[in-house]
Amino acid sequence: MxxxxxxxxxxxxxxxxxxxxxxxxxxxxxxxxxxxxxxxxxxxxxxxxxxxxxxxxxxxxxxxxxxxxxxxxxxxxxxxxxxxxxxxxxxxxxxxxxxxxxxxxxxxxxxxxxxxxxxxxxxxxxxxxxxxxxxxGISFYEGKIFAATWDGRLFALDAKTGEELWMVRTFSQERSLYITGAPKAFKGKVLIGNGGTEHGPTRGWVTAYDADTGEEAWKFYIVPGNPADGFENEAMEMAAKTWTGEWWKHGGGGNAWHGFTYDEELDVLYIGTGNGSPWNRKIRSPEGGDNLFLCSIVALKPDTGEYLWHYQTTPGESWDYNSNMDIVLTDLTIDGKEIKAMLHAPKNGFFYVINRETGKLVSAKPFVKTTWASHIDMETGRPVEVPGARYEDNRAYITPNPYGAHSWYSMSYNPQTGLVYLPALHYATNYSDEGMDLDNWQAQEFIGGLGVAPLEAEDPADYPASLIAWDPVKQEAxxxxxxxxxxxxxxxxxxxxxxxxxxxxxxxxxxxxxxxxxxxxxxxxxxxxxxxxxxxxxxxxxxxxxxxxxxxxxxxxxxxxxxxxxxxxxxxxxxxxxxxxxxxxxxxxxxxxxxxxxxxPIPLEAPEFEVDTAKAAFGAQLYGLCQGCHGGGVLAAGMAPDLRASQIALNKEAFTAVVRGGTNVAAGMPAHPDLTDEQLDALQHFIRQRARETLTE
The missing domain is CATH 2.140.10.10 (Quinoprotein alcohol dehydrogenase-like superfamily)
Known part of the structure; x- marks a missing residue:
């Protein structure tokens, strides 16, 4: 054994x-x-x-x-x-x-x-x-292992012994940010970004640190800040021209939590960038605009972080269509010409072949059903949006949904077959901002929000997922x-x-x-x-x-x-x-x-617990804090305990100790110290209400 x-x-x-x-x-x-x-x-x-x-x-x-x-x-x-x-x-x-x-x-x-x-x-x-x-994941470079923590620290270990060599904090714990992605080590540096676009008014960035010392080498912001504070570089000044209103109050987003590739041949670093904060462009940039550098591939000089070029997959995005997915490098022969290419299949459902020397689009075709855009205009490189896709008329049936046609689950490329092997998703959502006060909407740290309600919709296919072998030259399966x-x-x-x-x-x-x-x-x-x-x-x-x-x-x-x-x-x-x-x-x-x-898990009946419907309704509003781990609608899917079947959720003292006091933090259940007794009580009533509803389903 x-x-x-x-x-x-x-x-x-x-x-x-x-x-x-x-x-x-x-x-x-x-x-x-x-x-x-x-x-x-x-x-x-x-x-x-x-x-x-x-x-x-x-x-x-x-x-x-x-x-x-x-x-x-x-x-x-x-x-x-x-x-x-x-x-x-x-x-x-x-x-x-x-x-x-x-x-x-x-x-x-x-x-x-x-x-x-x-x-x-x-x-x-x-x-x-x-x-x-x-x-x-983790990264390796010249005898060191690099990793990042959920709470925002980046560290280096001796690969032979596991000894900690250095550790740095990449963002303040007062920010509603986190890290789930792998660092990228290259050319004596290690790059890390972060996530948290939906959890507060976030402005995304990536930082490169010296691989030997952990000292900051450079930082690149993905979206511009308040013009009154000045711009960090010419790229941010250029990007600001594509935003409207007071976008900086909403952060803007763009968080780069995955999708970093170093081109050793060309000595270029590529980063895939995230979606808007909030999702709804009507809030963050009310007069429109492309909102650079959301949902883009941005090419940077690896030594300095200086901007080289970008290609934006979803200008002015409003659907959580980030481009944090794999950026794969290869050489392709297309129409008799050898092209140094990058292959990219982001959430928005289109497969892109881009010239990685220039950032110019070579080709793009949908690899799943897309209802937000009909095609990509090859002259402009821009998607041709379907009328009403931005939920102008209160509700829009959109596929792909926020999970994306392809998420972070990695694709692979075989140069012998010439095919990309892509794990695809086939979901739809009805987007609507009906009833929202868009003029006064504002996210708060650790509360956040989307600025839109993604609602249940019929799936666009008979199956929810597929493995697709995609030919990037022919742009077909x-x-x-x-x-x-x-x-x-x-x-x-x-x-x-x-x-x-x-x-x-x-x-x-x-x-x-x-x-x-x-x-x-x-x-x-x-x-x-x-x-x-x-x-x-x-x-x-x-x-x-x-x-x-x-x-x-x-x-x-x-x-x-x-x-x-x-x-x-x-x-x-x-x-x-x-x-x-x-x-x-x-x-x-x-x-x-x-x-x-x-x-x-079988929900507990607990007939002695009398549900107050008003408290349960309040608890339903608060449950957004919990659903990322305990599941939408209190239907757990495996990351955390099913609260409907939990004895802790029935006991006021135990529930308070875990949720507000953080007594189960070692298992990954963080404390929520700001929750009041009234809010905790409301959460209990909502959980109990959902337990009874699902017992009969």
């Missing part, structure tokens, strides 16, 4: 645990991280600087993939919401777990080598905070696999003519990359949100991934979607299924114990 249970191998309670000495990590610079030919390591979030998630390894291939078996696994009993991409450097696998704990394990045996805990619970104890306790549950994890493709993807239903599949035929399926017994990686050691190829249902869908649940397809239907209840790191090979012999079947 090669199972390694966390806490058995290493029992020290210290922040840093070292269990075994490993050889000095090699010093990998940018040229090494950009090298597409090496197979031993997985050095960056997307394997290399090019973010293709393609491996030239072909030991595991279409002919033998059906023989894959578990080689080793590690149980992670204290983790939830595992969504990250591991790294492999010189025989060591590194990954981030719940509450930003970093672990290093032997990539051949799974033995724990060291663990580092940044003590997020202590950092947020007693403070107002928002965000999620999961994280998408080569093949499509409809999927009955959603969201499904990111993809990996290899020279073995394979595509791997984990799904929300707990199954890991291998497809033939050229035609989409299913070649292998393994049921891991728990929803998968993390993408797989592959690496070779001593001539043996491994396939590894984290198994632990998580991400926004495990928190928000059915919010913004129809009742036809909801994540609650999966049965990945909080605390029921143990999380794991699982590694496969063609020679695997490990026996992995099965997990329990799906479980659906």
């Amino acid at each position: 090669k199972s390694i249970i966390l806490g058995v191998v290493c029992v020290s309670l210290a922040l840093f645990i070292s269990c075994e000495n490993k050889p000095e990590a090699l010093i990998y610079d940018d040229s090494a991280i950009a090298n597409e030919s090496q197979t031993e390591n997985w050095l960056a979030y997307g394997r290399t600087h090019n973010e293709r998630r393609f491996s030239p390894s072909d030991q595991i291939n279409a002919d033998n993939v059906s023989r894959l078996k578990v080689d080793w696994f590690m149980d992670l009993p204290y983790d939830v919401g595992l969504v990250s991409t591991p790294l492999v450097i010189d025989g060591v696998l590194y990954f981030t777990g719940t509450m930003n704990v970093i672990r290093a394990v032997d990539a051949v045996t799974g033995a724990l080598l060291w663990e580092y805990n940044p003590q997020v619970a202590k950092e947020i104890e007693g403070k107002k905070t928002i965000g999620w306790k999961h994280n998408r 080569a093949w499509t696999v409809p999927q009955e549950m959603t969201p499904n994890a990111g993809t990996l493709t290899t020279a073995g003519n394979l595509v791997f993807q984990g799904r929300a239903d707990g199954k890991l599949l291998a497809y033939e990359a050229s035609n989409g035929e299913v070649l292998w399926t393994y049921n891991l017994g728990l929803g998968i949100a993390a993408p797989p990686i592959t690496y070779e050691i001593d001539g043996k190829q491994y396939l590894s991934l984290l198994v632990g249902w998580g991400g926004g869908a495990a928190g928000l649940g059915n919010l913004f979607s129809s009742k036809k397809h909801t994540t609650q239907q999966l049965g990945w209840a909080y605390g029921t299924h143990i999380r794991r790191l699982v590694t496969f090979s063609l020679e695997g012999t490990s026996e992995m114990p099965p997990l329990p079947p799906p479980y659906f």
Whole structure:
């Protein structure tokens, strides 16, 4: 048995645990991280600087993939919401777990080598905070591991020992911001952004820090601030001309929480930027305007952060169509011309091929049904919007919905097949700002708001998700696999003519990359949100991934979607299924114990609790603070306990201690110290009301 249970191998309670000495990590610079030919390591979030998630390894291939078996696994009993991409450097696998704990394990045996805990619970104890306790990944550069915490700290660790080298705070804890994304290390620097667009009047930015010292190297704001304060640079002065009204009072948004790519060949840094704060442009920029640099790819000089060029995918956006998705680099031959291209599939439903030398659009086509825009004008590069899409007439049926046609779940690109393997979503929403006082609308820190109400709508397709093999030259699908549950994890493709993807239903599949035929399926017994990686050691190829249902869908649940397809239907209840790191090979012999079947919490009846409908209505307004983790409509989807079935939610003293006092902060439940007794009482009545309503559904 090669199972390694966390806490058995290493029992020290210290922040840093070292269990075994490993050889000095090699010093990998940018040229090494950009090298597409090496197979031993997985050095960056997307394997290399090019973010293709393609491996030239072909030991595991279409002919033998059906023989894959578990080689080793590690149980992670204290983790939830595992969504990250591991790294492999010189025989060591590194990954981030719940509450930003970093672990290093032997990539051949799974033995724990060291663990580092940044003590997020202590950092947020007693403070107002928002965000999620999961994280998408870490970064590596010249012997250091870089990671960021939910509460806004960035730190560097010695890759060999796990020793903390430096730590910096990237934003004040008085701000309603958080970090769930992976830092990007490049050229002696490490870049980080943040999220929080919906939680307050936010102005997005990214910051680069010196990789050796943690000292700030440069900062780039994504949207302009108050003109009366002056502009940080010419780019902000230019951007301000595309805004109207007093946008700075609303922050503007643009938060870059994911989607950073370094072009080692051209020495350019690309960042994907976020949506508006608030979503509704009628509020933040009432006379219109493109609102640069929202929903854009912005090219910067990596040494200074100086603006080079931008391409905006959704000018003046009003639908949460951020462009924080993968930015993949490759060379394409189009109409007989070799183009240094970037491939980008943001939330808005269009697949973009952009010349990464100039920022000029090469082509763009919808990869799902889009009702907000009919097409992209190739002369201007702008979308041609459908009349009424900005909910001018009170309500507009829009697809994609706020989850997007493609979210942060990674796509991969195989240069041998010439195809991109894209996890797509097929959802719609009715957008409406009817009844809102747009002239006096104002978000507050830690309360936030959207400035629009996304309402339930019928899905535009018979299936909520699909795996699409997209030809970026022809701008069309080569093949499509409809999927009955959603969201499904990111993809990996290899020279073995394979595509791997984990799904929300707990199954890991291998497809033939050229035609989409299913070649292998393994049921891991728990929803998968993390993408797989592959690496070779001593001539043996491994396939590894984290198994632990998580991400926004495990928190928000059915919010913004129809009742036809909801994540609650999966049965990945909080605390029921143990999380794991699982590694496969063609020679695997490990026996992995099965997990329990799906479980659906039953709401408590509690007839002694008399619901006051007025208090419940007040509680429904307050519940927005809770729904990001406990689910829309108090229907939990796996990130946090189901409050309808919670004894704590029935006991006033216990409920107050957890919600206001923060007694469960170690499990990721932050304190809400400003909530009054009246508000806590109202929340209890709303939860109890929803429990009774759902008992009869």
